[in-house]
Amino acid sequence: MIRKAACTLVGLASLAGSLVAFSAPASAAGCHYRIVWNVAGVYNSPQQNPNYLIKTKQRGDIVGDYCTYTINDGYYWNIVALGGGGVGYMRADSMVRV
Template sequence: MNRLTTIVLATALGCMGVLAAGPAAGASARFGCQYKVLWPTAGVYEDPNPNSVVVKTKHAGDIVGASTCEGAGHNEYGYVLVTTDAAADGRGWMREDAVVQI
């Protein structure tokens, strides 16, 4: 319930122009890592490697993230952790090139 209240309040304040670049950055750190999807479509992988199963697809403009900031690599690919119900453990991975941190 507290997270929902916080999201509603943050949305309302953002619409009113109360949040600026400084406070938004601080809020992001308190709520973990949030990313905006850049690619037209980007897969959410079960594990952080290109041969893993894609459990979900996200689209440009979608906001994704997790309560902790984690990354992983496989060969030349970098991945960031995102929360998803579609993954067996609730942890999905997206290519870091497909997103930008907000």
């Protein structure tokens, strides 16, 4: 089943360009991504810092389920669903949309 997602911009923007956040309501689901790196981290904050690492995903794994992203320190971070209703952040260049 294909669902359309209507992503909503929530105004978080820094003039320095260090953090821009895009968000969508929980009902705006439907985007899935395939991991293309050998190993990609899932973080609880959009920072590639070992202190924020929740878990890792392997090449070929499918993640999702939100069509939203954030930009931090020049990297795009896709927001992905975690078990229990939470969200995690993964580098957008570690995945492709399926």
